[in-house]
Amino acid sequence: xxxxxxxxxxxxxxxxxxxxxxxxxxxxxxxxxxxxxxxxxxxxxxxxxxxxxxxxxxxxxxxxxxxxxxxxxxxxxxxxxxxxxxxxxxxxxxxxxxxxxxxxxxxxxxxxxxxxxxxxxxxxxxxxxxxxxxxxxxxxxxxxxxxxxxxxxxxxxxxxxxxxxxxxxxxxxxxxxxxxxxxxxxxxxxxx
Amino acid sequence: xxxxxxxxxxxxxxxxxxxxxxxxxxxxxxxxxxxxxxxxxxxxxxxxxxxxxxxxxxxxxxxxxxxxxxxxxxxxxxxxxxxxxxxxxxxxxxxxxxxxxxxxxxxxxxxxxxxxxxxxxxxxxxxxxxxxxxxxxxxxxxxxxxxxxxxxxxxxxxxxxxxxxxxxxxxxxxxxxxxxxxxxxxxxxxxxxxxxxxxxxxxxxxxxxxxxxxxxxxxxxxxxxxxxxxxxxxxxxxxxxxxxxxxxxxxxxxxxxxxxxxxxxxxxxxxxxxxxxxxxxxxxxxxxxxx
Numbered sequence: 001x002x003x004x005x006x007x008x009x010x011x012x013x014x015x016x017x018x019x020x021x022x023x024x025x026x027x028x029x030x031x032x033x034x035x036x037x038x039x040x041x042x043x044x045x046x047x048x049x050x051x052x053x054x055x056x057x058x059x060x061x062x063x064x065x066x067x068x069x070x071x072x073x074x075x076x077x078x079x080x081x082x083x084x085x086x087x088x089x090x091x092x093x094x095x096x097x098x099x100x101x102x103x104x105x106x107x108x109x110x111x112x113x114x115x116x117x118x119x120x121x122x123x124x125x126x127x128x129x130x131x132x133x134x135x136x137x138x139x140x141x142x143x144x145x146x147x148x149x150x151x152x153x154x155x156x157x158x159x160x161x162x163x164x165x166x167x168x169x170x171x172x173x174x175x176x177x178x179x180x181x182x183x184x185x186x187x188x189x190x191x192x
Numbered sequence: 193x194x195x196x197x198x199x200x201x202x203x204x205x206x207x208x209x210x211x212x213x214x215x216x217x218x219x220x221x222x223x224x225x226x227x228x229x230x231x232x233x234x235x236x237x238x239x240x241x242x243x244x245x246x247x248x249x250x251x252x253x254x255x256x257x258x259x260x261x262x263x264x265x266x267x268x269x270x271x272x273x274x275x276x277x278x279x280x281x282x283x284x285x286x287x288x289x290x291x292x293x294x295x296x297x298x299x300x301x302x303x304x305x306x307x308x309x310x311x312x313x314x315x316x317x318x319x320x321x322x323x324x325x326x327x328x329x330x331x332x333x334x335x336x337x338x339x340x341x342x343x344x345x346x347x348x349x350x351x352x353x354x355x356x357x358x359x360x361x362x363x364x365x366x367x368x369x370x371x372x373x374x375x376x377x378x379x380x381x382x383x384x385x386x387x388x389x390x391x392x393x394x395x396x397x398x399x400x401x402x403x404x405x406x407x408x409x410x411x412x413x414x415x416x417x418x419x420x421x422x423x424x425x426x427x428x429x430x431x432x433x434x435x436x437x438x439x440x441x442x443x444x445x446x447x448x449x450x451x452x453x454x455x456x457x458x459x460x461x462x463x464x465x466x467x468x469x470x471x472x473x474x475x476x477x478x479x480x481x482x483x
Contacts, residue, residue, distance in 0.1 A: 144354035151412040
């Protein structure tokens with residue numbers, strides 16, 4: 001199911017063909033002259049009045065459509081990339097679970113980037129305010145973060161080997177949330 | 193920030209002696225449901241609920257520390273300030289507050305103990321201990337490496353620590369306890385909505401659930417032991433990626449994991465009715481019968 005999208009040979013072939021393309025090309029001879037005459041034929045009034053497709057509202061809608069479409073395509077592509085290996089009965093049970101946790105490694109990777117960037121941002125804040133905490137607290141905090149990071153790494157490796165395991169995705173999400181929560185709490189504690 | 197607070201409070205502040213330790217004994221009016229905020233970095237803070245519309249502060253301030261306090265009937269603040277911020281002298285204070293007051297306490301290493309308050313509690317320590325006795329409407333207790341112990345029946349409870357242990361001895365309809373490496377020990381009844389999560393710490397639960405509830409246990413590598421009394425309703429959904437599952441509560445045996453590894457267990461006790469999810473990466477999980 002995923003091969004038609006992520007065939008590595010096809011990707012390599014496509015990249016090779018792209019590399020052979022010229023970096024720039026000249027317009028056909030006489031093109032500019034033809035364009036100028038066409039503009040002159042339609043008249044200044046037509047040029048001054050933007051078509052409906054150039055109106056801000058249309059452009060905004062088009063941009064929205066582009067973004068939405070792009071996101072939908074990404075979501076579809078990610079969904080296709082994940083093999084559907086969910087065991088019978090899981091869907092029914094998970095249907096009652098009020099969670100928006102991604103179901104696969106591919107979906108989780110998107111969320112994970114947010115986790116990582118938020119954790120990095122909080123870590124930077126914490127580092128800049130480290131003087132607010134005692135060295136003992138900083139040491140213990142770092143130890144706790146190491147514990148969480150080790151758990152994340154272990155679960156991440158397991159998920160890489162078993163990319164459709166929703167339980168692992170949920171565990172990984174829990175660990176990331178714990179890390180963010182600890183960083184957030186410590187940052188707030190330091191601001192006494 | 194501290195400068196601003198000092199400026200605001202100087203008008204009503206009563207400075208301690210700059211010499212040796214100083215005893216304090218002061219009071220201010222506060223509405224029965226008023227709010228009070230207390231900050232004391234080092235030493236201890238003891239908060240006691242009483243049936244009066246006022247606040248009384250007693251205690252001993254360490255050398256070079258000053259107690260600032262002020263506010264009105266709806267809300268008041270107090271904080272202990274030391275001249276040496278890097279190495280403040282301890283202040284041990286006991287604050288009597290209206291039982292229904294909303295209490296907020298923050299410390300660094302000072303221990304916090306709250307007794308007999310039925311209002312809301314917001315308690316924060318970095319490395320001190322938090323102890324709550326009684327049945328406040330709600331408790332939010334947070335520590336970095338300090339321990340948290342609640343004895344009683346808060347209506348709502350959130351307790352988080354990183355390396356400190358968290359203990360609940362009592363009951364609560366809505367509880368969340370979270371640690372990184374600290375132990376979680378919950379002993380009680382009446383749990384309706386509950387969540388216990390840790391990374392490497394152990395989780396021990398002994399008690400009963402309320403029918404219709406939702407209870408979650410999550411661990412990475414810590415052990416999870418859930419002990420139920422015979423009449424406690426539960427529909428268990430237990431998953432372990434790489435750890436063992438032991439079931440001494442019902443006759444159902446754990447099965448191989450749905451993803452080809454680990455173990456899973458679907459079972460019910462006392463005709464079910466409370467959804468109990470237990471997830472572990474590699475920590476051992478045990479279900480046991482208490483009686």
